[in-house]
Amino acid sequence: MHEETQGAAERALPVEKLCALAAQQAQAADREGALAPEVVEGLREAGFARHFVAARWGGAEGSFAELTRAVVALGQACPATAWCASLSAYSARFACHLPQEGQRALWEGGQDVVIATGLMPGGRAEQAGDGWRLRGRWSYVSGIDFADWVLLCAAVESGDGPPALRFFALPRGACQVRADWDSVGMRATASHTVVVESATVPGHLSFGRGDMMTGRNPHSTVASHNVPFQAVGGLTFIAPVLGAGTGALAAFAALLTGRRRTTANESALVRASGRVDAALRLVEENTRVLDERLFTPAPMARNERNATFAAESVREAAGLLVSAAGTAGLGARHPLQRLWRDITAATSHVALQYDTAARKNYAAVLAGPAE
Numbered sequence: 029m030h031e032e033t034q035g036a037a038e039r040a041l042p043v044e045k046l047c048a049l050a051a052q053q054a055q056a057a058d059r060e061g062a063l064a065p066e067v068v069e070g071l072r073e074a075g076f077a078r079h080f081v082a083a084r085w086g087g088a089e090g091s092f093a094e095l096t097r098a099v100v101a102l103g104q105a106c107p108a109t110a111w112c113a114s115l116s117a118y119s120a121r122f123a124c125h126l127p128q129e130g131q132r133a134l135w136e137g138g139q140d141v142v143i144a145t146g147l148m149p150g151g152r153a154e155q156a157g158d159g160w161r162l163r164g165r166w167s168y169v170s171g172i173d174f175a176d177w178v179l180l181c182a183a184v185e186s187g188d189g190p191p192a193l194r195f196f197a198l199p200r201g202a203c204q205v206r207a208d209w210d211s212v213g214m215r216a217t218a219s220h221t222v223v224v225e226s227a228t229v230p231g232h233l234s235f236g237r238g239d240m241m242t243g244r245n246p247h248s249t250v251a252s253h254n255v256p257f258q259a260v261g262g263l264t265f266i267a268p269v270l271g272a273g274t275g276a277l278a279a280f281a282a283l284l285t286g287r288r289r290t291t292a293n294e295s296a297l298v299r300a301s302g303r304v305d306a307a308l309r310l311v312e313e314n315t316r317v318l319d320e321r322l323f324t325p326a327p328m329a330r331n332e333r334n335a336t337f338a339a340e341s342v343r344e345a346a347g348l349l350v351s352a353a354g355t356a357g358l359g360a361r362h363p364l365q366r367l368w369r370d371i372t373a374a375t376s377h378v379a380l381q382y383d384t385a386a387r388k389n390y391a392a393v394l395a396g397p398a399e
Contacts, residue, residue, distance in 0.1 A: 050067055050102060057109070063216050071112060077120055079095050080095075080121035082135075086139035092314075103270060110272075111217050111268040112217055115264060124245065124250065125248070126197060133197075143177045143179055144179070146166030148181060150222075151166065151183070152184075154184065159231045160229045166180055176199070179195050181194070182194060195234060197233040198224070198233070214369075258389070261328070263318070265374060265377050269338070269339055270308055272370050273304040276368065276371065277301055279349075279357070279364040300349050307337070307339075310337060311338050313334060314331045335379070339380035340375070350368045
């Protein structure tokens, strides 16, 4: 990355103020199941939504490493806020696959547009003139409460073959939201269900899912817009988890006073810290693969393995800490139990599971292709 672009990325993510604000609001956000309006505004001001947006629209064209550092830092304060920050950045990166006219529709009026994405195909689309007619239902669309646009994946009938998959961008007002997110963790991510009864989407607000998967973007030459989806390897979701793990270490350490400063508790803290630190190093390796564009099968598959292993390691670390803390760490007002719940919920994501996100590709690297 050029020095000018790297400098822009670093200026785009000043997170100290937002971290302090998110920490103050974390307990209330967990209780209410929503981020406070001032935290949402802070996310915009910090520049997460613009991080991957092209410079021509006022974006930062930022690096994966810088974004990951900022999300991890924010996750220590409030994992739900970090989750929304990460997804707002990566959703904009997905939308950079739109034709130029579509990108103009999103960002000509400002680079801090928040986009919520339904990555899994939850609807159907059919061609309607120069555009598309879209309908469907998409679950777990994080950040939808404060999104300006939505980006939804749907199947398109294609003759005798299997349906093709495409993404469709719609203004938030074109969708209905069913507020059904009620998880025990990551409660404030607003990961509700989006419903589109019937919407017409112009052709310039759609792109083929294959473009995003292969990393060959016909509408942008920006490096971060031309990345194979496999190489990202769960980075979107593991960065908030790492922050939560670091926050859990700090919360547990604060308990170690008086009679609680025992050999067993100190041992639990040290063992947990090793797991979190190891996970962080693996994820840092993932960002290097992305920023240095090491897009060959082995490093891309390793990125997938790294993210799933990091999720497992942080989850284990949180379990060690909660078990050692006992009743003291499970009080409703103590941050450790909230961070533990957030880690447990976040690491249940399909992108952080071995069998669905890492097993096949990395096993082929280690043992060769299956016969």
